[in-house]
Amino acid sequence: MKYHKRVSSENNFEQCIKCTICTVYCPMLEVNPLYPGPKQAGPDAERYRLKDPQICDEALKYCLNCKRCEVSCPSGVRIGDIIAIAKAKSRHGHSVRDRLLSGSDSMDGVVASVAPALNSLLEKKSVRRFMDRCLAIDERRPMPKYASERFSSWFRKSAQREQEGFGKYVTYFHGSYVNCNYPELGKEFVRILNAVGYGVRLMDDERYCGIAKISSGLLRQAERDAERNVEAIRKEVAEGRRVIATSPSCALVMREEYQHILGIDNSDVKNYISLSTRFLYRLWERGEIKLAFKEDYHRKVAYHSACHMEKLGWVLYSTALLRLVPGLELVMLPSQCCGMAGFYGYKKENYDFSQAIGEKLFERIRQTGVDTVVTDCETCKWQIEMSMGLEVMNPITLLAEAIDFEKTRDLNQNK
Amino acid sequence: MRYEAIIIGGGLGGLVSGIRLAQAGRRVAIISAGKSALHFCSGSLELWSKWREELLGLSESHPSHPYNIVGLERLERYTKEVKEMFRRAGMSLVGDFEKPHYRLTPIGGLKPAWLTLEEYVTFGAKSDLEGRRVLIVGLEGYLDFYPEFIASGLGRLGAECRVEKVSLPELERLRESAAEMRAVGIARQMQGEALERLAEKVSGLAEGCDLVLLPAVFGLADEECFRRFARMMKPAEVRVAPTVSASVPGVRAQRLLSEEFVRLGGQLIQGDRVVSYQLDRSGRIESLSTINHADILFRADDFILATGSFFGRGLVATSENIVEPIFGLDVVAAEAREEWCGEKILGEQPFQRFGVRVDGRLHPLKGGRPVENLYAVGSVLAGADAVKEGCGAGVVISTALMAADEILEQNGKRKEESL
Known part of the structure; x- marks a missing residue:
């Protein structure tokens, strides 16, 4: 060798x-x-x-x-x-757009404080046309909604105290999506973890995972964030906690791309970075946690394998976990790209390609006749919701809906 | 993750044994590192390049050939069974064990084959070509198909060949990136109006011909594509000839067999690589670890090694030796590096016969002793020269089915004992 x-x-x-x-x-x-x-x-x-x-x-x-x-x-x-x-x-200089779309931790608080106004502003046709012409963000693509309270603020204010007294802990890497756009997913994650006997912590100084910056070519900025994240992860691991994400792209970028693209050595902590469904299924399979589900639950959903889930190889954990839910009818869609690829599909020059790729998936979803799609990836969610008007759920959201929390807490004697 | 059987390798061998086991109700997983050599499929499954008589004398002429482990009786049975397996997966094969036919190579040669995908041209005997009026149709801008070579090859056997080229507006767009005009890209366009237009153009050229040959660019997503095209093409008989890879029917075969495996309840784990294994106290393999799943182990009662040879990385040539990288199994190979290759590129190449050593039940040896719950199948096995002997698919399919049968039989016995 x-x-x-x-x-x-x-x-x-x-x-x-x-x-x-x-x-x-x-x-x-x-x-x-x-x-x-x-x-x-x-x-x-x-x-x-x-x-x-x-x-x-x-x-x-x-x-x-x-x-x-x-x-x-x-x-x-x-x-x-x-x-x-x-x-x-190969790129020299980056447009304002790419920086805007890649986000910045320092702006998140400001964005949250003006979220309702910002959301309605971003819905306005004139604003979207302006962004289309001046920033090359396609006007046909609705911007994601911003939450008025960030997940991290909510957690520190309303959930942190309840995390005391658990015998076991995980560290949750919420990522920018849960933090700024969809705190509900993070709240559901915390609720499930607590019910099965795990306390949740956040990293001291979580930064953006960096996937958007990497795909826009902003490697230097991505590297700065990545270094701080790896340091913070190291600290969690040293204290015996795994770092769990709900976004497969966050998990992928921190496990693989930090090393392969940014050249940051993460080999000592890589395998402690995991995804919510993988973490839960492993515990369930070993008999370390128990899950009780509502008796009258019924839903028919189609599961879409996001590209980064395929790359991680972890589709089997999400689907195995979903298959535990009685009353859930699960249709597997053939694995194909939805065309969104994070903020790629927002860029004006990509919009048509993005939709042409997605159309093949949309056609398969139409054939199944379901009204709900389940996928682990947040930007697949945006794409399918926008293009098809269907409800798209994260597996964690579906579990939170189907779990009988009272019974589950009793089964796991959580504190 | 716990399964009854785990197969390493998602190519023809892994899928065939996986389908067999899943069909018998076993909980099976396939761990596959990238797509397989099925993508280079010629359209035919070969058993042996010489006629059957030579196959009958194999135990004497080639004593270490994997066919001797399978035995002719089983080989014949498996040939029939694989035909049925392909049919259920949505592919129809012509031919049988009794009577081989000829397939066409991409450069116009004829080679014996036993089973061939229905859409490909086959000939019962070389003499069938005498006086046949053949039209060979190329596509403008498509460089992976050689109508002139095919015409000259068939011409030598007495066929009257004509070569024509057609262009389609749907294909013009592909030509914008000339190097990427491949069979798969063309196949994606072959639907709806494009298919009708092609049929119309080719029909117009086919007057006076009794056989029309086109490159194999039909039916990537839609299994019925070629049949529909053939129905539109009246009155001449129309068939396809192989192209340079990636082979459209090969891509389709990979997909359909994978779907069949999943439909039967199998778990297909793709894009991952087995990096180590763990033994239990009795020396049996207990579990595997992979890159993606890291500390979550894959446990099973039985394991099948279907990793292929050098292309699939079932065998790896280092600067010093040839190794089987996962288990470090005993490998049959020339020790001196200079003996690995023959001097003439088209002559015998010794490395073709390198592979893992197995016992009579396909258990590979490690340190001279068989590994009891591991089976090696397909081109990772020593003793066959798939190129010279034309036995690639035959060895893969027969050993894959045999390993699956062995597992089912052993499981049956174990169950009986425990009762």
């Missing part, structure tokens, strides 16, 4: 044997012939980029960072990472 170490580059592009399998599974290539495809944009072009880092290919911007190329690659080449790094390096 010594030999391999000597000849392998960081993102192992030379392992590519040009089999072209990745091009079969690239959702962008399917709708956009101008995209050279993962093989050419990734390992093929990397040879030239090694010779001359200035060689940049405009078409790299089309990559969704869905990582389906990596999941399909028989040779284990990190095609998506190669493209992400090349994309970031």
